[in-house]
Amino acid sequence: MTDKPRLFGADYSVYVRIARLALLEKNVDHALVPVDIFARDGVPDWYLERHPFKRIPAFEHGALRLSETSAITRYVDEAFDGPALQPAAATERAIVNQIIGLLDSYAYRAMVWGVYVEGVSKPKRGETPDAALIATSLETAATCLATLSRSIGDADWLAGGGRLTLADLHAAPILAYFTRAPEGRSLLAGHANLALWWERMRGRASFEATRPSD
Numbered sequence: 001m002t003d004k005p006r007l008f009g010a011d012y013s014v015y016v017r018i019a020r021l022a023l024l025e026k027n028v029d030h031a032l033v034p035v036d037i038f039a040r041d042g043v044p045d046w047y048l049e050r051h052p053f054k055r056i057p058a059f060e061h062g063a064l065r066l067s068e069t070s071a072i073t074r075y076v077d078e079a080f081d082g083p084a085l086q087p088a089a090a091t092e093r094a095i096v097n098q099i100i101g102l103l104d105s106y107a108y109r110a111m112v113w114g115v116y117v118e119g120v121s122k123p124k125r126g127e128t129p130d131a132a133l134i135a136t137s138l139e140t141a142a143t144c145l146a147t148l149s150r151s152i153g154d155a156d157w158l159a160g161g162g163r164l165t166l167a168d169l170h171a172a173p174i175l176a177y178f179t180r181a182p183e184g185r186s187l188l189a190g191h192a193n194l195a196l197w198w199e200r201m202r203g204r205a206s207f208e209a210t211r212p213s214d
C-alpha cells in the first residue's frame with residue numbers, strides 16, 4: 001500500500017498526539033487533517049462517517065479507515081518498517097497492553113479532565129473548579145502513578161523492558177497535561193523512576209515535534 005496515511009484531529013488532543021508519536025517514532029510520512037472537536041459548530045458532518053462518536057483521532061491508510069487510538073498505533077507499528085514499538089514476547093506484549101488499558105480506563109479521565117482541566121484550565125477561564133472532583137481525581141492519579149512506577153522499576157521504559165513501546169507513547173501526552181498542574185508535578189516527584197522516565201520522554205524529538213500550539 002503506497003498511499004500516505006492521514007490522521008484526522010488537532011494538536012491539542014492527547015489521543016491525536018499518541019497516534020502522531022507512533023507515526024513519528026516509526027518515521028512514517030503522513031498528513032494531519034485538521035478536525036476541531038471544540039469548533040463552535042461541532043465537528044463537520046463528513047467526519048461522522050469516520051468517527052460516529054465525534055472523537056479524535058480518526059485514521060486512514062489506503063482503503064483502511066480506523067478509529068480508536070490503540071488500534072491505530074498497533075496498526076502503525078505492525079504495518080510499517082521502523083523500530084518495533086511492541087515486544088515480540090507474549091508476556092511482555094501483555095504488559096504493554098495492560099498499561100494502555102489502564103491509561104485509557106483510569107488515567108486519562110482523572111489526570112487530564114479531573115486534574116488539569118478542572119484545576120488549571122477552568123480557573124484560567126474564570127470558571128469555578130469542582131474541588132471534590134479534583135480530590136477524587138488526584139486519588140485515582142496517585143494509584144495510576146504507583147502502578148506505573150511498579151511497572152517501570154529500574155528500567156528506562158514503562159513496560160519494564162529496555163525499549164520504548166506503545167505504552168510510553170500512550171502515557172506521555174497524558175502526563176504532559178497532568179504536570180501542568182502543581183499537584184500533578186508534586187505527585188510525580190514522589191516516584192523518582194517515573195520522574196526520570198518523564199524527562200527521558202520529554203527529550204524525544206517526536207515529543208517536541210508534537211507539542212500543542214497553545
Ligand SMILES: N[C@@H](CCC(=O)N[C@@H](CS)C(=O)NCC(=O)O)C(=O)O
Pocket residue numbers: 012013014015016037054055056057067068069070
Ligand atoms: N477511545 C478514543 C478516545 C478519543 C478521545 O476521547 N479523544 C478526545 C480528545 S483527546 C475527544 O475527541 N474528545 C471529544 C469529546 O469528548 O467529545 C480513542 O482511543 O481514540
